[in-house]
Structures are given as structure tokens and as C-alpha cells.
Amino acid sequence: MSKKIETSSDDPSGGSRVSARDQAVALSERSVDVLPEGRLEQLLGEGRPLTIKLGIDPTAPDIHLGHAVVLGKLRDFQDAGHSVVLIIGDFTARVGDPSGRSAQRPMLEPEEIDANARTFQDQAFKILDRDRTEVRFNSEWLRMPPEDLLGLMARTTVAQLLEREDFRNRMEADEPISALELLYPLLQGYDSVAIGADVELGGTDQTFNLLFGRAVQASYETGQQAIMTMPILPGLDGLRRMSKSLGNYVGVTDPxxxxxxxxxxxxxxxxxxxxxxxxxxxxxxxxxxxxxxxxxxxxxxxxxxxxxxxxxxxxxxxxxxxQREAPEEVAEYVVTGDPVHLPAELAAAFGTSRSEVRRVIDQGGLKIEGEVLGPDSLDLPLVDADGRVFQLGKRRFVRLVSG
RNA sequence: GGGGGAGUGCCCGAGUGGUUAAAGGGGACUGGCUGUAAACCAGUUGGCUCUGCCUACACAGGUUCGAAUCCUGUCUCCCCCA
Structure with a gap:
């Protein structure tokens, strides 16, 4: 992209003023909102490498293409010479947030968080530039004395927090909102103070939180970040957002x-x-x-x-x-008994239940070397099964071999 | 602290003593069609040593010939009042 913007000015300061606008436009590509108006351009005009913040939740370490949208944008910033701070929200994850419908977020053990954080980083670096990325854990600064925490809380009002649309909706619907949930924007806003964020990125669903970070920064009299929101990628169902828990995602580490x-x-x-x-x-x-x-x-x-x-x-x-053929490489599964009891062996091979296998067989979903096998012969002589490729449904293949 | 309501299968949600493995919907899966799209048709959707057996309606006991449905206790959640 256009990171080399010619500056045709005679401005001795290097002409950064001229290019700041173009840079801002280029960096804003694909984004939904860049707020407040002009702030990004102003920061770019300072001519220094900016600190770009992305906060992530270590409860789900697997990165999917939905994250890739935001990470890709971070990469754009890196390629333009700015640096990224990845904040792992280990503090809040350790506290556990029981909010949100029925899905109770589990309290994670420190080890799990560390493991998740590591996995996340490995995956994130498939997109990000390692050399321009710093990883921080927010427990580093959020584990503060209670009086400091209270001091942080004193900087905002419930009304401000309740401005958030989904809080308001839930209040009206008499649905519960946990206190932690309410304070969450405050904590993550403080992250921006702690690292001195110039720009914070997130999905459009994070708009309120990102903006709130500005308010927190203002109360600490630090510079206020610009915020940039990226579109939410739909999941494989085409309807809901891509998410691991909805099972409609493509992981960046998928084979x-x-x-x-x-x-x-x-x-x-x-x-x-x-x-x-x-x-x-x-x-x-x-x-x-x-x-x-x-x-x-x-x-x-x-x-x-x-x-x-x-x-x-x-x-x-x-x-x-x-062509409806078996893939070139089919996993092998060792069977021992003779005859081979297909429901048992195939269930074990595919990690499902025997009843499930029986059901699929009843529906004509089992093929051996391309030939449909009916429900009549659930037990095959070992010689007939050995070395053959079995297909259950459209996409499950296995070669049974005698051990 | 007081009062009220609720916990059903992957999810939502019927069902208030007897063909109820449990209506209906969603999702998922299988077969057909196909571009592993959409739309559509049909079927399946607790487990197992599968024409039968076992386990299930928050958990533990109890009443009954028989309970998801009645009683007791426990846990969890929600609402209202304070």
C-alpha cells in the first residue's frame, strides 16, 4: 500500500503535515469508524511511531478469520512504521465475568491463561510483525491497591456506563448486569492509560469500550487515543458473527x-x-x-x-x-477383533458414538471403497475390512487395518 | 432481611400422576438435487452387547402399582419489596 507518500513541499519540517492526511486515509481503509474526526490524522502528523492497542480476551486462544480482520489492520499500522501493544486481559479473565445470558464465563486458572496467551501469540504472529509487537498482561497494572481501584471508579458515573446501548436494553428487559461487567469498560480503558495508547482497534461491537478508553485517559490527563473499528466478519452460517463458541469459524491453524x-x-x-x-x-x-x-x-x-x-x-x-473419491491420504485405524464390529470400530475411529454410526449406516451413509454398505452387515470378516477405506457421511474417511 | 417465580434433551420451548426417549421450533447430521452456495424434498438427532435393554426432565431422598409431573431437603438463577 501507499506508505511512501511523496511530499512535494518546501516545508522544512519534512512535510509530515501533508502526508498525515493521506496516511490517515490509507490506514482507515476497510474500517467502519475512525473517531473522533481528525484525531488519527493529528496523531500521524506528530511524525512519531504511534502505539496501537489491541486488547484480547485470553479465554479463547484460537484465532479465527474474524480476528484476522482486526489483526490485518494492525499489520497495516506496523507496515507503516507504528508499533502494536497486544494486551492480554488476564486480570479480568482471572476474576471471571458471569455476565451474558446463560453462558457463564469460567474463571480461568493462571496456567490456562498463560497457555492461552501463548497460543494466541503464536497464532497472532501469523499475521503480525513480531518485531513491532509488544505483549503485555493487564494484571501488571490492574492488580492495584483497592484504594487506587476505587479512585479509578470514582472517575466515572453509572450514567456514563449505562450509556452503552446493550446495557440500557438489558436494564429495560430486567436482565441482569453484573457489577464487574459494568466496570469492565473502566478497567479496559485504564489499559489505554497504562500503555499510553495512541490508537485503539476493535470490532464495531467494541465501539463503546474503545470510546470509554478515551474518557478514562482524559480523567488521567494523558493523551487521548483515536479509535478505529473494523467490521465484524460473518461466520460460516452467513448470519451470526464468526465465533468459536458458535462453531461457525475458520481457525487460522485449521489444516x-x-x-x-x-x-x-x-x-x-x-x-x-x-x-x-x-x-x-x-x-x-x-x-x-x-x-x-x-x-x-x-x-x-x-x-x-x-x-x-x-x-x-x-x-x-x-x-x-x-469426484467423490477418497482423499489421497486417509488416516489408518487399527482393528483387532474378527469379525470387525463396524459400529464400535468406526465410532472409535471417528470419535463419535456407536449409535450415531448405526444411524448413519441406516440412512445409507456408509461406503466401503465407494460402495454403499447397508445395515445388514454390521460385522465384517476381518479379511473384508483389512486395508479398505470406509467413508461415513460426506467427509469422514478411515482405512481400517488389522493389528 | 421479606415475598414471588424458575431450573426439561445441543439450544429454545411444550408437557402438571399412566404408549413420554418426552410435542413444536432452531441447529446439526444423513440421503436426493448441487457449486460442500442458496432454495427445495425426505429422513435422523440419549446410550448400548439394538426387533431388545439401560439411562434420562438441576441434585438427594420420599409418596405411589406407576412421577418430568405430588411431598421434603439441597443447590443455582431471576423478579419485586426493604
């Missing part, structure tokens, strides 16, 4: 074939969003949706698994789903 397959299964309706958010700069040609989807899947698999991985995944995909 190539799986990643390719998942991407092919998204509804056409969200394809444009996927392409523009995940593959910025890719020229959109007039391809049919099917081909556009393939191209996207290829490129994304390449990005996370290396050049060429996308094509391999596509080949494997065609083999299994277009």
Missing part, C-alpha cells in the same frame, strides 16, 4: 484441507464481505461465485500455510467433493 472446505461452504451472500475484509487489495473480477470462492479459499490457505498449499488443498477438495 489446509479443512480451511479450504470451510471457506467453500460459506453462503454466496457473504462472499463479497469475506473477500474485501480478508483479501484487501485483491482485484475483484467478474468470476462466477463458485470460482471467486475458490480463488479466495486458495489465497487464504496460502497465507496461513504457505505458498502452494492453497492449490494442494483445492486438488484434494475436488477429489473428495467433486
Amino acid at each position: 489446509p484441507d479443512e480451511m479450504f472446505g470451510k471457506l467453500m461452504s460459506i453462503p454466496d451472500a457473504v462472499l463479497p464481505e469475506y473477500r474485501s475484509l480478508l483479501l484487501p487489495g485483491l482485484v475483484d473480477t467478474d468470476q462466477p461465485p463458485n470460482l471467486a470462492k475458490r480463488e479466495m479459499a486458495r489465497l487464504l490457505v496460502d497465507r496461513f500455510h504457505g505458498e502452494g498449499a492453497g492449490e494442494e488443498a483445492e486438488t484434494a477438495f475436488d477429489r473428495v467433493f467433486v
Whole structure:
């Protein structure tokens, strides 16, 4: 992108003023909001590397493509010479927040948090530039004496906190809001004070929290950050946001074939969003949706698994789903008894229940070397099973071998 | 502190003593169609040594020939008053 902006001025200060605007425009690409108006440009005009903040929740370590949207934007900032501070919210995770419908967020043990934080970092560095990233844990500064905490709390009013739309809705609906939940914006706003954030990024759902960070900064009389919100990527169902708990996500560490397959299964309706958010700069040609989807899947698999991985995944995909053949590499599972009791062995091989296997068999979903096997023969002589590829449903394959 | 209400299968949600493994919906899965898209049709959706057996309606006891449904205790959650 345009990080080298020519400055044609005779301004001895280096012309940063001229380029600040262009930089701000370039960096704002794909974002939904950049607030307040002009603040980002002003900061860029200072001509120094900015500190860009992203707060993450260590309860779910797996990064998926939804995170990739925000991380990709962080990367843009890094490429423009700014540095990123990744804040792991270990403090709040350790306290545990019982809010939100029925889903009680579990209190995490320190070890779990550390493990999650590490996994998260490993995955995040598939996108971020390691050299321009600093990782901090917010327990570092949030574990403060109670009087300081109270001092922090004194800086805001309940009314301010309740400005948040979803709080107001829940109040009106008589739904519970935990005190911690209420204070959450305050704590995460303090993170901005602690690291001296110039810019904070997040999804559009974080707008209130991000803005609140400005208020907290103001009360501490530090510089106030600009905030930038990115669109929320829809999940594989095309309806709800991509999230691990909804099970509609593509993890950045998903194996190539799986990643390719998942991407092919998204509804056409969200394809444009996927392409523009995940593959910025890719020229959109007039391809049919099917081909556009393939191209996207290829490129994304390449990005996370290396050049060429996308094509391999596509080949494997065609083999299994277009030509309906078994994949080239099929996992083996060792069976011992003779005859082979299929419900038991296949359930074990695929990690499901025997009843489930029986059900699928009853519905004609079991194939042996491409031939449908009916519910009549649940026990196969070992010689008939040994070395054969079994397919359960569309996508579960295993080769049974005698041990 | 007082009063009221609620806890059902992956989720939501019927069901207030007897074909109830438990209506209905969502989701998911299987088969068909196909571009692993959408739409649509059909079926499945607790477990198992599967024409049968076992375990299930927060947990533990109890009443009954028989309970998700009645009683007691425990836990959890929500609302109202203070």
C-alpha cells in the first residue's frame, strides 16, 4: 500500500503535515469508524511511531478469520512504521465475568491463561510483525491497591456506563448486569492509560469500550487515543458473527484441507464481505461465485500455510467433493477383533458414538471403497475390512487395518 | 432481611400422576438435487452387547402399582419489596 507518500513541499519540517492526511486515509481503509474526526490524522502528523492497542480476551486462544480482520489492520499500522501493544486481559479473565445470558464465563486458572496467551501469540504472529509487537498482561497494572481501584471508579458515573446501548436494553428487559461487567469498560480503558495508547482497534461491537478508553485517559490527563473499528466478519452460517463458541469459524491453524472446505461452504451472500475484509487489495473480477470462492479459499490457505498449499488443498477438495473419491491420504485405524464390529470400530475411529454410526449406516451413509454398505452387515470378516477405506457421511474417511 | 417465580434433551420451548426417549421450533447430521452456495424434498438427532435393554426432565431422598409431573431437603438463577 501507499506508505511512501511523496511530499512535494518546501516545508522544512519534512512535510509530515501533508502526508498525515493521506496516511490517515490509507490506514482507515476497510474500517467502519475512525473517531473522533481528525484525531488519527493529528496523531500521524506528530511524525512519531504511534502505539496501537489491541486488547484480547485470553479465554479463547484460537484465532479465527474474524480476528484476522482486526489483526490485518494492525499489520497495516506496523507496515507503516507504528508499533502494536497486544494486551492480554488476564486480570479480568482471572476474576471471571458471569455476565451474558446463560453462558457463564469460567474463571480461568493462571496456567490456562498463560497457555492461552501463548497460543494466541503464536497464532497472532501469523499475521503480525513480531518485531513491532509488544505483549503485555493487564494484571501488571490492574492488580492495584483497592484504594487506587476505587479512585479509578470514582472517575466515572453509572450514567456514563449505562450509556452503552446493550446495557440500557438489558436494564429495560430486567436482565441482569453484573457489577464487574459494568466496570469492565473502566478497567479496559485504564489499559489505554497504562500503555499510553495512541490508537485503539476493535470490532464495531467494541465501539463503546474503545470510546470509554478515551474518557478514562482524559480523567488521567494523558493523551487521548483515536479509535478505529473494523467490521465484524460473518461466520460460516452467513448470519451470526464468526465465533468459536458458535462453531461457525475458520481457525487460522485449521489444516489446509479443512480451511479450504470451510471457506467453500460459506453462503454466496457473504462472499463479497469475506473477500474485501480478508483479501484487501485483491482485484475483484467478474468470476462466477463458485470460482471467486475458490480463488479466495486458495489465497487464504496460502497465507496461513504457505505458498502452494492453497492449490494442494483445492486438488484434494475436488477429489473428495467433486469426484467423490477418497482423499489421497486417509488416516489408518487399527482393528483387532474378527469379525470387525463396524459400529464400535468406526465410532472409535471417528470419535463419535456407536449409535450415531448405526444411524448413519441406516440412512445409507456408509461406503466401503465407494460402495454403499447397508445395515445388514454390521460385522465384517476381518479379511473384508483389512486395508479398505470406509467413508461415513460426506467427509469422514478411515482405512481400517488389522493389528 | 421479606415475598414471588424458575431450573426439561445441543439450544429454545411444550408437557402438571399412566404408549413420554418426552410435542413444536432452531441447529446439526444423513440421503436426493448441487457449486460442500442458496432454495427445495425426505429422513435422523440419549446410550448400548439394538426387533431388545439401560439411562434420562438441576441434585438427594420420599409418596405411589406407576412421577418430568405430588411431598421434603439441597443447590443455582431471576423478579419485586426493604
